[in-house]
Amino acid sequence: MSTFTIWESEVTTDCKCTDENEQPITGDCWGWCLQFAEEDVAFLVEEWLERNQITDDPDEVTVLITTEAMNWDRVSAHAITTADKLVEALRINGDYRLRFKLQRTELSIVRYSHDEPTGSLFTVGIIVDERQPE
Numbered sequence: 001m002s003t004f005t006i007w008e009s010e011v012t013t014d015c016k017c018t019d020e021n022e023q024p025i026t027g028d029c030w031g032w033c034l035q036f037a038e039e040d041v042a043f044l045v046e047e048w049l050e051r052n053q054i055t056d057d058p059d060e061v062t063v064l065i066t067t068e069a070m071n072w073d074r075v076s077a078h079a080i081t082t083a084d085k086l087v088e089a090l091r092i093n094g095d096y097r098l099r100f101k102l103q104r105t106e107l108s109i110v111r112y113s114h115d116e117p118t119g120s121l122f123t124v125g126i127i128v129d130e131r132q133p134e
């Protein structure tokens with residue numbers, strides 16, 4: 001895929017399951033829409049690492065998530081996790097929507113929730129381990 005392709009993917013607690021006619025289902029979530037969405041985000045994260053010339057597996061890449069304004073009180077915050085755990089780090093109790101966007105080598109995520117109706121922007125940086133290989 002070209003480095004210039006903008007790639008977007010979304011994980012949400014809103015059910016996206018469809019029936020055999022591709023119509024939205026009524027009633028309770030069948031459980032696999034979230035799984036598909038998380039798999040799609042995992043592909044996006046792999047592409048992001050590749051564009052940054054990172055060849056380690058996502059679970060071995062340390063990342064820093066930063067926001068200037070989140071939650072109802074618009075606080076700034078940061079978190080350190082690994083590249084395979086971005087959804088885990090950003091999910092909240094209750095309904096949410098995580099909109100991942102890969103633009104060139106930059107990954108950003110906007111989270112929408114009850115307290116974040118206009119969305120909170122998170123940027124993600126890769127922390128490169130500068131130790132010499134043993």
Ligand SMILES: [Zn+2]
Nearest residue numbers: 015017029033
């Ligand atoms: Zn569903």
